[in-house]
Amino acid sequence: EIVMTQSPATLSVSPGERATLSCRASQSVGSNLAWYQQKPGQAPRLLIYAASTRAAGIPARFSGSGSGTEFTLTISSLQSEDFAVYYCQHYNNWPLLTFGGGTKVEIK
Amino acid sequence: QVQLVESGGGVVQPGRSLRLSCAASGFTFSSYAMHWVRQAPGKGLEWVAVIWYDGIKKYHTDSVKGRFTISRDNSKNTMYLQMNSLRAEDTAVYYCARDLGRWAVTSPIDYWGQGTLVTVSS
Numbered sequence: 001e002i003v004m005t006q007s008p009a010t011l012s013v014s015p016g017e018r019a020t021l022s023c024r025a026s027q028s029v030g031s032n033l034a035w036y037q038q039k040p041g042q043a044p045r046l047l048i049y050a051a052s053t054r055a056a057g058i059p060a061r062f063s064g065s066g067s068g069t070e071f072t073l074t075i076s077s078l079q080s081e082d083f084a085v086y087y088c089q090h091y092n093n094w095p096l097l098t099f100g101g102g103t104k105v106e107i108k
Numbered sequence: 109q110v111q112l113v114e115s116g117g118g119v120v121q122p123g124r125s126l127r128l129s130c131a132a133s134g135f136t137f138s139s140y141a142m143h144w145v146r147q148a149p150g151k152g153l154e155w156v157a158v159i160w161y162d163g164i165k166k167y168h169t170d171s172v173k174g175r176f177t178i179s180r181d182n183s184k185n186t187m188y189l190q191m192n193s194l195r196a197e198d199t200a201v202y203y204c205a206r207d208l209g210r211w212a213v214t215s216p217i218d219y220w221g222q223g224t225l226v227t228v229s230s
């Protein structure tokens with residue numbers, strides 16, 4: 001089983017600053033990696049898939065990079081609505097899915 | 109627009125059963141694999157089960173194998189999760205979710221329902 005490890009667990013960032021979130025897979029998942037945003041009391045929302053493709057309607061300030069075992073989600077200039085928990089998920093063993101533990105982005 | 113609406117959650121005693129439903133609209137339901145994903149209170153996301161677009165193939169995570177069964181009725185645009193022998197550790201919000209890609213292609217989840225809370229407690 002491939003384990004997904006996200007870091008840091010919590011990221012404190014000021015509005016307007018850049019946020020960089022990491023996701024590491026215990027073995028290669030190719031580019032079969034997605035990122036989700038979840039706000040309190042809401043369902044997750046797909047941000048990025050195929051490691052770097054933005055989902056429909058996702059602002060350009062969100063970008064994804066990486067392949068194999070190391071992945072990064074970057075939010076170029078944090079807006080107030082971006083403070084949330086972010087999860088990575090690999091689907092290399094589709095249809096079986098595995099999520100990372102999440103990174104909470106909080107206001108500094 | 110794509111809509112997924114879960115129902116059937118509630119409070120149930122350990123060892124009892126519950127059936128969740130997910131009503132889909134706004135897309136061709138019979139063309140997409142569908143998933144159940146759960147989230148225990150204050151915890152992360154855990155994939156539970158998936159069913160092929162035609163219902164022929166199904167997979168369940170190890171912790172629910174033999175207790176939970178995913179199914180679907182494409183004539184009703186509805187997916188189900190039959191949960192038997194419930195345990196306290198099954199307490200979670202259960203989300204219904206759709207694959208991004210049509211048919212059986214490697215893809216992530218794109219749409220999620222709002223979830224239904226299942227609480228297993230005596």
